[in-house]
Each structure stands twice: as structure tokens, then as C-alpha cells.
Amino acid sequence: MSIKIAIQGVKASFHEEAAYKYFGQDIETIECGSFKQTCEMLKHGKADYVVMAIENSIAGSILPNYNLLRDYRFHIIGEVHLNIQQNLLALPGVKLSDIQFVESHPIAIRQCDEFLGEHPEWTIKEGMDTAGCAKKISEDKLTHTAAIASEYAAKIYGLNILEKRIETHKKNATRFLILANEVVEQKAANKASLSFQTGNAVGSLASVLQCFAEQNVNLSKIQSMPVVGRRNEYDFYVDVEWKKQSDFDAAIRKVLKHTVNFSIMGEYIKNEKV
Known part of the structure; x- marks a missing residue:
């Protein structure tokens, strides 16, 4: 199954x-x-x-x-x-000059702002999903609407690609x-996602980050989010990477002394391929 x-x-x-x-x-x-x-x-x-x-x-x-x-x-x-490669898709036979509306996911629209800026005559509409917008054009036979979506979506929903690679940055x-739902133990894990809160004292976040640096654990991402309903309090989400499991384990032992509500959200194998 x-x-x-x-x-x-x-x-x-x-x-x-x-x-x-x-x-x-x-x-x-x-x-x-x-x-x-x-x-x-x-x-x-x-x-x-x-x-x-x-x-x-x-x-x-x-x-x-x-x-x-x-x-x-x-x-x-x-x-x-x-x-992510974005393309402008429309029904077969529809030309660029026929387009009045362009629909896609908000993030896909942001990725193509330079191209869209060249066409101020178009009305931009936000949809739930890139492929969903392509599907809607196909099913409803929308002749004045184009979608921003993948080449695969064009193939699946029988649309033509009017313009290829319209994303502003090619990388x-x-x-x-x-x-x-369950932990899947990975013996070769070399990356983890963590969440925690720190006190409001001067340098409290710096103390946590120093623990990682001392153990040769690389901080690849940090994101803060406000704690709901609690002013000036934040959850920190960090991704860390390591070469030796013992370095990571030692860093975590140190970090626990400087944080509250600490959680290892997952340990997994870093994905290098794009």
C-alpha cells in the first residue's frame, strides 16, 4: 500500500x-x-x-x-x-495580448514581481495554490486569465506556456x-530544528548562540515569533548543523541551562541537493 x-x-x-x-x-x-x-x-x-x-x-x-x-x-x-521555476500559463490559442488577469499563490506572485511590473494593464489576483489556479483556468475555460505555475502544471492541465522562467531571480x-507523528530515528542525522525561549536579560540570546559556537555547531537559520498574548516574549526557532554528534549533544546540554520551553523538533539528514 x-x-x-x-x-x-x-x-x-x-x-x-x-x-x-x-x-x-x-x-x-x-x-x-x-x-x-x-x-x-x-x-x-x-x-x-x-x-x-x-x-x-x-x-x-x-x-x-x-x-x-x-x-x-x-x-x-x-x-x-x-x-522553483515559474511560468505564465494559459489555454491553448490564448495570446499574451488577450490576458487581463493573472492568478497565482501570493508567494509565486512575489517571486515574479519584475515580470509582472512590465504589464501594469493586468489585474493580479491571489489564489490558494499555483497549480490550483492552472486547474481553474483549464476547467472553467478562462480565456482572459493566465496562471503562474510550473511546467508540470501546464502539462497536467493542458495549458500552453506563454512565457517561461518569469521568476525575478533564477536561483x-x-x-x-x-x-x-512519530520520531523516525536517523543514525546519520547532521541537522536539527530546535525551539526555545530565553529570558529578557541583556545578552540572553547571545549566551545561547555562544553555546553552539563553542561546540563547533553551525547555526544555519534563526527565526523569532512572538509568544501569543505575552508582550516582549518570543519563541526562537533555529536550525543547526554539525559534523560530530557528540558536539551537538554537548551544545544541547549547555543550551538547556540558558533557555525555557526548549524542544528538539527534529533531528534529520541535511538535504544538499536543489
């Missing part, structure tokens, strides 16, 4: 591509209208894993997803990087997390 992967979006979305890249082709993807819905699928056992975008090299961190990680407390068991990559 195929493993079930909950994805935000529909078939041919970047989340589905990321799922195939991490798990291979022999999977069943469950289409969800929101990231929260993917988490609900995993929580209630209707999916085995969730693939969730967490940051893009152009648009930055996807902050609402950090809130979902905090609320659901799933385990991060892996990551996957995907090179455009998204990092996705693989989430599970």
Missing part, C-alpha cells in the same frame, strides 16, 4: 513535486486546501506524512507555518529543497519540511 502524503495544493503543485523528490513516485498525495488541513490529516491518521514549505530564497520564511509547527508539535524527519529555491 502506498504511503499517503498530505500536501497543500492540488496535483502538479510544487508541494507534490517536493513529495515525489523526497519519497519517490510510489506515493499517494492527499490534496488539501490549506496548511492547517494538512496538519489535521496527519493528526487524525488520514496521512502518514506532511510536506510543508517553510522558506523561499526570495520570499523568505513562511511565518504562519511556524505557528502550525508550534501548535501541532509534529516531528521533523527530513527536508527537501526544490528549484529561486523553496525548502520543505517532512513532518511525521
